Amino acid sequence: MELSASLQDYLEGILFVQQEKGRARVADLAGFLNVKKPSVVKSLLKLKELGLIEQEPYQAIQLTSSGRALALKISKRHNVLKDFFFQVLMIDEKTADRDACRIEHVISSKTFERLTQFVEKHKKAS
Amino acid sequence: MELSASLQDYLEGILFVQQEKGRARVADLAGFLNVKKPSVVKSLLKLKELGLIEQEPYQAIQLTSSGRALALKISKRHNVLKDFFFQVLMIDEKTADRDACRIEHVISSKTFERLTQFVEKHKKAS
């Protein structure tokens, strides 16, 4: 059961906003992801059905343990990709971040693992 | 005017199939892209409206000069990405190709250019 790129973005966004602001609300997420609140609500419904988040009506969003695990996994992908672009290819941070955000959803596990090793090696060498 | 990932795939596919088989027909493209023929027809209509291809009813697909230029550009991206995965990261060819196919649509020009340099440098070094 593969999560769509969009739902992965929501999940990752929830984790990020929680870490930044202590809690993640619909409006925070809408701001972070540059979408409107009703779009957030609609997507949260799907994440609830998948058991990845919980939310009391009109309240802040909670990640379930499986939701948190998945969000962390996606977030880790993001960071390795960003490190590769920023530290290895020396791309400016903003572009590195944007590219990471798009590629994290489509890169294969195999390629991601090799890239992780590659980035590690580069860090040690410098 | 940015072409969607899907339309980029069609355009690139047309170029590829033409090179392989001499001409690109709806059925060839459907096979290559793993979609059904009516989906191809629908997408070709959009590419026609954008002036990227021409097609007489029930006949093979022709790239216009701007369509060809764009297809070549996309194809080049694909090849550099594939080279990076296959030759630098030593990913198996099939996976390298699949990742290239997905990432070519989302990578920024800036990052792509740096990656191109990086791959060139690696080729010389080996």
Place this chain on the structure above:
DNA sequence: TGACAAAGTTAGCCAAGGCTAATATAATGC
């Protein structure tokens, strides 16, 4: 404590890009 602002929700619309079923045209072989 009651009014108002902010946050969340619902309903319903739209475009993109798949699909199937049915139809039309082209190409092939007897």
Place this chain on the structure above:
DNA sequence: GCATTATATTAGCCTTGGCTAACTTTGTCA
């Protein structure tokens, strides 16, 4: 040259993931 097969097209459906407008709930503060 005609029947059959392959190819292309059309019509119409579905899902995803946006949006706006309108409404409900929550929270704040005078």
